[in-house]
Amino acid sequence: MVKQTIQIFARVKPPVRKHQQGIYSIDQDEKLIPSLEIIVPRDLADGFVNNKRESYKFKFQGIFDQDANQEIIFEHIAKPVAESFLAGYNGTIFAYGQTGSGKTFTITGGAERYSDRGIIPRTLSYIFEQLQKDSSKIYTTHISYLEIYNECGHDLLDPRHEASSLEDLPKVTILEDPDQNIHLKNLSLHQATTEEEALNLLFLGDTNRMIAETPMNQASTRSHCIFTVHLSSKEPGSATVRHAKLHLVDLAGSERVAKTGVGGLLLTEAKYINLSLHYLEQVIIALSEKHRSHIPYRNSMMTSVLRDSLGGNCMTTMIATLSLEKRNLDESISTCRFAQRVALIKNEAVLNEEIDPRLVIKHLQKEIQELKDELAMVTGEPRTEALTEAELLQLEKLITSFLEDQDPESRLEVGADMRKIHHCFHHLKKLLNDKKILGNNTVSSESKDQDCQEPLKEEEYRKLQDILKQRDNEINILVNMLKKEKKKVQEALYLPAKGRHEFRHSQSPPFPLGNPEGGQRMLLSSAPSQAQDFSTLGYRSSLLHKKTGMREEMSLGRQEAFEIFKRDHADSVTIDDNKQILKQRFSEAKALGESINEARSKIGHLKEEIAQRHIQQVALGISENMAVPPTPDQQEEKLRSQLEEEKRRYKTMFTRLKALKVEIEHLQLLMDKAKVKLQKEFEVWWAEEATNLQVNSPAVNSLDHKKPFLQTSDTQSELSQLLSNKSDVNARKILPSPCRSPHSQKQSSISTPLEDSIPERPVLSIPLTGDSQTDSDILAFIKARQSILQKKCKCTSFGGSFRAAGHQHLWGAHSEVEGSREFPECC
Numbered sequence: 001m002v003k004q005t006i007q008i009f010a011r012v013k014p015p016v017r018k019h020q021q022g023i024y025s026i027d028q029d030e031k032l033i034p035s036l037e038i039i040v041p042r043d044l045a046d047g048f049v050n051n052k053r054e055s056y057k058f059k060f061q062g063i064f065d066q067d068a069n070q071e072i073i074f075e076h077i078a079k080p081v082a083e084s085f086l087a088g089y090n091g092t093i094f095a096y097g098q099t100g101s102g103k104t105f106t107i108t109g110g111a112e113r114y115s116d117r118g119i120i121p122r123t124l125s126y127i128f129e130q131l132q133k134d135s136s137k138i139y140t141t142h143i144s145y146l147e148i149y150n151e152c153g154h155d156l157l158d159p160r161h162e163a164s165s166l167e168d169l170p171k172v173t174i175l176e177d178p179d180q181n182i183h184l185k186n187l188s189l190h191q192a193t194t195e196e197e198a199l200n201l202l203f204l205g206d207t208n209r210m211i212a213e214t215p216m217n218q219a220s221t222r223s224h225c226i227f228t229v230h231l232s233s234k235e236p237g238s239a240t241v242r243h244a245k246l247h248l249v250d251l252a253g254s255e256r257v258a259k260t261g262v263g264g265l266l267l268t269e270a271k272y273i274n275l276s277l278h279y280l281e282q283v284i285i286a287l288s289e290k291h292r293s294h295i296p297y298r299n300s301m302m303t304s305v306l307r308d309s310l311g312g313n314c315m316t317t318m319i320a321t322l323s324l325e326k327r328n329l330d331e332s333i334s335t336c337r338f339a340q341r342v343a344l345i346k347n348e349a350v351l352n353e354e355i356d357p358r359l360v361i362k363h364l365q366k367e368i369q370e371l372k373d374e375l376a377m378v379t380g381e382p383r384t385e386a387l388t389e390a391e392l393l394q395l396e397k398l399i400t401s402f403l404e405d406q407d408p409e410s411r412l413e414v415g416a417d418m419r420k421i422h423h424c425f426h427h428l429k430k431l432l433n434d435k436k437i438l439g440n441n442t443v444s445s446e447s448k449d450q451d452c453q454e455p456l457k458e459e460e461y462r463k464l465q466d467i468l469k470q471r472d473n474e475i476n477i478l479v480n481m482l483k484k485e486k487k488k489v490q491e492a493l494y495l496p497a498k499g500r501h502e503f504r505h506s507q508s509p510p511f512p513l514g515n516p517e518g519g520q521r522m523l524l525s526s527a528p529s530q531a532q533d534f535s536t537l538g539y540r541s542s543l544l545h546k547k548t549g550m551r552e553e554m555s556l557g558r559q560e561a562f563e564i565f566k567r568d569h570a571d572s573v574t575i576d577d578n579k580q581i582l583k584q585r586f587s588e589a590k591a592l593g594e595s596i597n598e599a600r601s602k603i604g605h606l607k608e609e610i611a612q613r614h615i616q617q618v619a620l621g622i623s624e625n626m627a628v629p630p631t632p633d634q635q636e637e638k639l640r641s642q643l644e645e646e647k648r649r650y651k652t653m654f655t656r657l658k659a660l661k662v663e664i665e666h667l668q669l670l671m672d673k674a675k676v677k678l679q680k681e682f683e684v685w686w687a688e689e690a691t692n693l694q695v696n697s698p699a700v701n702s703l704d705h706k707k708p709f710l711q712t713s714d715t716q717s718e719l720s721q722l723l724s725n726k727s728d729v730n731a732r733k734i735l736p737s738p739c740r741s742p743h744s745q746k747q748s749s750i751s752t753p754l755e756d757s758i759p760e761r762p763v764l765s766i767p768l769t770g771d772s773q774t775d776s777d778i779l780a781f782i783k784a785r786q787s788i789l790q791k792k793c794k795c796t797s798f799g800g801s802f803r804a805a806g807h808q809h810l811w812g813a814h815s816e817v818e819g820s821r822e823f824p825e826c827c
C-alpha cells in the first residue's frame with residue numbers, strides 16, 4: 001500500500017498580451033518547497049478583495065512558469081503517475097483552473113503543433129513503449145472517454161459518428177452496487193493494442209466532443225472530460241490478474257460568479273458557476289477536515305466517478321492552471337487556494353489483484369486432462385466412459401477363476417482402473433447374494449465341510465469387507481471429484497454468458513472479475529461494429545468522410561462559398577503549415593525508408609562477405625594442412641566493425657522512422673480535426689446566415705438579380721435588387737469568421753489597395769434559393785469577386801464597400817457569365 005497526499009503542481013500560462021501580465025514571483029529554492037507569490041496591485045486590492053491583502057503565497061510540489069514546454073510537464077508530472085499505473089496502481093491527473101488558463105492544452109494538447117501534444121498522447125506513447133519492452137507479462141489495454149455536462153454523462157467513444165449534439169451521444173448513468181462500488185452503465189470500453197489505436201480513440205472522442213458542442217451549451221468550458229486507460233496484466237500461467245485505471249481529467253472552467261466590486265463578496269464566498277465543481281469543493285473540504293465521517297461524493301456525477309481519485313485507492317495529481325493576467329488574479333488566487341486544500345487529502349493506493357475463477361477452472365481442466373493422459377499412458381489404454389462387452393466378459397472370467405482358485409495367495413488383478421474395480425465388487429456382491437440364497441437350501445448337507453472351512457472364510461470375508469470399505473471410500477471420493485469437475489465445466493460454460501449479461505447492466509469494472517478476455521468480449525458486445533475499425537487508418541478517413549460527406553451533396557455555389565470560407569478562415573494557415581510539415585515528414589520518412597533498406601542490404605552483404613571469408617580461410621587451412629586461425633584476421637576485423645557500424649546506423653534510422661511515424665500520425669489527426677472543425681463552423685455559419693437573411697428578405701426579395709454591382713451606402717439597395725429574384729428566397733452571406741465590427745472599419749483612404757481589405761474579412765450577401773440555377777449565379781458571382789481581387793482594383797468606394805458591411809452585409813460584384821463587367825463609375 002502506498003500512502004500519499006494528492007500531489008499539486010501549478011502551471012502558469014503565457015499571457016495573451018505581454019503588458020497585461022500580472023505580477024507574481026516563483027521561489028524555486030531547491031531545498032524548500034517551491035512557492036508562488038501573487039501580488040495584487042493596490043487598485044485591484046481596493047476593489048474586490050476587501051481585506052486588502054496585497055500578496056498571496058502558495059506552496060506547490062512543483063511550479064512551471066510560462067516557458068515550461070509540454071515535454072517538461074509530461075516528464076515531471078505525468079511520467080511518475082504513468083509509472084505507478086504500469087506497476088498496477090490507479091492514477092489520476094486532473095487539471096483545474098478557469099476557462100482559458102490552459103487545462104485542455106495541458107491535458108490533451110494544442111491543435112496546431114506536434115510538439116504541443118499534451119499529457120494524454122504523451123502518456124499513451126510512454127505506456128505502449130513500456131508495455132512493448134516488458135515481455136514477462138501479458139497486458140490488455142482498454143480506453144474509455146466520458147464527458148459530463150450538466151450532471152449527465154455521455155460516451156464520447158460512440159463509433160456511429162452521428163452525434164450532432166451531446167444528446168445524440170449514448171447517455172452514461174451511474175449505478176451503485178451494495179458494496180458501494182460505482183458502475184458506469186453504457187460507457188463503452190475499447191481495446192487498444194497499439195499507441196496508434198489509442199490515439200485514434202482519443203481523436204474520435206475529441207471530434208465527437210467538438211461536433212456535439214454548440215455555442216449554446218459551451219460544452220468545452222462547462223463540461224468535465226475523463227479519458228481513462230484501463231490496464232490489466234498477468235504473468236503467463238498465473239491466475240492472478242492485476243488491474244489499474246488511469247484517469248486523465250480536463251475539468252470544467254472553475255470561474256465563479258462575478259464579484260460585486262467594492263465591499264462585495266469575499267473571494268472565499270464567491271460561488272461556482274459550475275455546480276459540480278461546487279460539489280467537488282465540498283468533497284475536498286470534507287476530506288481535508290479530520291473526523292468527518294460522511295463525504296458527499298454522491299452529490300454529483302463527477303465526484304462519484306472520481307471517488308477513488310479523491311481520498312481513495314489512487315495516486316492523484318492536480319495541475320492548477322493559472323492565467324496570471326491582471327484581470328484574472330482573483331480567479332488565480334481561488335485556484336491556488338483550492339489546490340492548497342487538495343494537497344491535504346491523503347490517498348491510499350493498493351495493488352488491485354484478484355484471482356480469476358475462469359483461469360482457475362482452466363488450470364484445473366488442464367490438470368485433469370494431464371492426469372487422464374498420464375493414466376492412459378500407465379495403463380496403456382485410452383479411457384472411455386463405460387467398459388466394453390469384451391472387457392466385462394474378461395472381468396467375469398477373472399472373477400470366476402479367482403473364486404475358484406484355492407490358493408490363499410491368489411489375487412484378483414484388474415489393473416488400476418476404477419471402472420473395473422467397481423464392476424468386480426458389484427459382481428462379487430451379486431454372486432454372494434445368489435450364494436446366500438442357494439446356501440440356505442443346502443446348509444444341512446454341507447455342514448461338515450463348512451465347519452472345517454469356516455475360519456478361513458470368515459477371515460476372507462473380513463478381509464473382503466475391509467477392502468470393500470476402503471473401495472467404498474475411494475469411490476465416494478472419486479464420485480465427489482467427478483461431481484466437482486462437472487460443476488466446474490458447467491460453470492465455465494455458463495460464466496461467459498453470465499458475464500455478458502452482467503455487462504449489459506453495468507459496465508464497470510472494466511474487466512469483470514479481472515478477466516482480460518472477458519473484458520474484451522464485453523467490449524465487443526457493447527460496440528460490435530467498431531472492433532477492427534480502430535486499428536486502421538481507414539477508420540479515420542471514414543469518419544472524415546462522414547463528417548465532410550455533406551460537401552459532396554453541396555451545390556456548386558455552396559462549395560465555392562466553402563472554399564472561400566476555408567481560405568479566409570484563421571485555421572487555414574495552421575492547416576497549410578501542417579500540410580507542409582507533413583509533406584516534409586513524409587519525404588523524410590521516405591528517404592529514411594530508402595536508407596534503411598540500403599543499410600539492411602549492406603548488412604546482408606557484409607555478413608555474406610564475412611561468411612565467405614570464413615569459408616575461404618577454412619579451405620585455405622585444409623589445402624595447406626593448417627588449423628583455421630582462432631582469431632579473425634585484419635580484413636575480417638574491418639568487415640566486422642563495418643557491420644557493427646552499419647547496424648548502429650540502421651538502429652538509429654529505425655528509431656527515427658518510428659518517431660516520425662508517430663509524428664505523422666499525430667499531424668494527420670490534428671489536420672483531420674481541424675478540417676472537421678472548419679466544416680462544422682461553415683455549416684453553422686451558413687445556417688445562421690440563411691436564417692438572418694430570411695429575416696431581412698423583404699429588402700432583398702423585391703430586387704432584380706440580373707444586374708450585379710458594388711455596394712456603397714447609396715447603392716446597397718440596388719445591389720440587393722440585383723442579387724435576388726424570388727419571393728421565397730433564403731438569402732445567405734459569405735462571411736468568413738471572425739467578422740470585424742463595422743465600427744472599427746472606417747472608409748479606407750484612396751490609396752488603400754483592395755487587397756488590403758481582404759484580411760478585413762469582406763462580407764458578401766447572396767440569395768440562397770436552393771436551386772441550382774441560382775447557385776450557378778452565385779458561382780458566377782464569386783468568380784467575379786475573385787477576378788476583381790486579382791485585378792487589385794484600387795477603388796475607394798469599392799474598398800469602402802467591404803468595410804461598410806455593417807447591417808446588410810452586402811458586397812457587390814459583376815457577372816462574367818453574362819459577358820458584361822459592370823463596375824461603379826469610379827472604376
Ligand code: ADP
Pocket residue numbers: 012013014066097098099100101102103104105106110111221253321
Ligand atoms: P482551458 O481548457 O483552460 O479553457 P485552453 O487549454 O483551451 O484553456 O487554453 C486557451 C488558449 O491558450 C489555447 O489557445 C491554448 O492553445 C493556449 N495555451 C494554454 N496554455 C498554453 C501554454 N502553456 N503555452 C502556450 N499556449 C497555451
Ligand code: MG
Pocket residue numbers: 103104105220221250
Ligand atoms: Mg478547455
